[in-house]
Amino acid sequence: MSKDNGSSVTYKIFSFVVLIILAFLFIFPLYWIITGMFKPPAVINSPTPQWWPHEWTMRNITELFSRRTAPLFSEIALRVPGALRWLINTVFMAIMAMILTCITAAMAGYALAKKRFIGRTFLFSLIVAAMALPKQVILVPLVREISALGLYDNIWAVILPTVGWPFGVFLMKQFSEGIPGEMLEAARIDGASELKTFTSVVIPMIKPGIGALAIFTFINSWNDYFLQLIMLTSNSNLTISLGIATMQAENSTDFGLIMAGAALAAVPIIIVFLLFQKYFTKGITMGAVKG
Amino acid sequence: MATVQLKNIKKVYPYISGEQKKSKKKADDAPKKKINLQITDEGVVAVQQFSLDIADKEFIVLVGPSGCGKSTTLRMVAGLEEITDGELIIDGKLVNDIPPKDRDIAMVFQNYALYPHMTVYENMAFSLKLRHVPKDEIDKKVKEAAEILDITQYLNRKPKALSGGQRQRVAIGRAIVRAPKVMLMDEPLSNLDAKLRNEMRAEIIKLRKRIDTTFIYVTHDQTEAMTLGDRIVIMKDGYIQQIGTPQEVFNHPANLFVAGFIGMPVMNFFDANLVREGSKYFVEVGGYRTELAPEKEERLLNNDVQSQPVTLGVRPEHTDVSDSGVAATVEVAEMMGSSVHLHVNADGHDVIIIVPTIEMKGNYEMGDIVHFSFQGNVAHVFSKDTEKNLEF
Known part of the structure; x- marks a missing residue:
């Protein structure tokens, strides 16, 4: 074996070891939550950790779905467990945020990339600058604005502020830059209106970008604990992460229950990520290369 | 099928705020690069004083170097660029402010501009669908066009599964399927x-014979212009230099630019003297003297041209190696098969002589001294001041 081959094998072994350690560090909390939700409270609270549950129980899950009830929808008398309502709220919030962000960002990104209008560069600079703005900075005006609109403690209070996400506009602009100008001109000559050009030519061409943005928005909205904490208060309006937090406050010792809630919050997002992983990574790399 | 009239068309790209200073500075910094752009106070002038009457079913080729305004002119006809000044009339109707879709034109782009997510069939049917043509009629028209262009077997493929030539056929198919009044082509062959x-x-x-419509074709390739066009419009710096049939522009170039641009290899130019002796005209170059052809003399006489130093132009194919004439030193002899392109240096001027292989008496070596001459009917005399052909 030559020296080169030897050093490359050592390098490979070293990278594998580092990667395995990192993977373990990331996977372990998830493993602990998922196994923890099936452990009885005594085992969870015992000072000696049980790495693999000896005794499996569904108690935590049944407990999670039997605590506190809320109406299924705002005006409906049918009451369901709070956790289910929170889950519905969260899914609704994430999906609406995803759809609205994708529509607005795709339109804005396309306009910024392909249309010539006065103040275009300034507007784009403003959007890029907004990307650097921490959420906390705009919090007070945002809460006031939402209150003025009468949306405080309403699920739309956590949807609307995420629409028009500057990063989304930026990403869509980068993707739209790749559409050849001639193609849009060909559409104009073919007789397509502005809207038809957008829906029949532009959208299909930036589809991978929209896919990536959809995943980004879904995950971001799902995980945006901070905004949800500020905007939502009543039990029937909570999202799953807020719901778990309130449970934690009420039942600080019932870790099994909290772990069941945490698993419920984490599992859908992991499934979404695994399903759309391709778009997710593509979105990141394309933004990086073209940006 | 339609007539197209362009009356004194002008195109100025106005400055977007703050750009004026930049452009002027750039033009000063790089005069060679921006030589074709005319920077004025109103903006960058791309085309001016463009007047042309295109007959029904005529094939017009706009040709010129990069930045001469040919594509801009075509885009103005298409409606993709606004016309700053002048009138554009298609089929007797002023269309300056009419959007592209209502002008009944079709355009083929250099990079094909096919919709990548649609099949060939969908690409070709797109414009018809937008015009709410019934489905069975769309099907018939697309299949007819595909038949003409021999792309029937590719109708269900996406553009990425086609070669460059096939893509260009699809792009042409997309244009002809609508049977437009005017077909516009913007350097359609440059990518091949x-x-x-x-x-x-x-x-x-062949296509032109089959679809029988008015064509406006843009190219920078003079061979394409010569072979395709009924008439050629040669442009430079936004101005028309000459309009004429391929034969006219080849045999009677209006100025030094046209003479140098049309023809391959390029025309040879010499510093010469035009001598008028009564009603006769002679050109003298490097000790060689020949009388111009009678029809040339007549035109010069009509213009009352006097003896003067001129730029003389003679095409390589009209320059003959002879026993007497202008002396020159052989630099390179390029064997082209049926002929040899002899690059010689005559008194500091590079000259190309095309010698048919069958007339060659021996091989030419670097440093050989040869003599060349030309006939009076192929000599073009251009004014030193205006660069115009003195016969015009």
């Missing part, structure tokens, strides 16, 4: 390799 370009050129000639 040399062999395919020759094939497609022949295809366009």
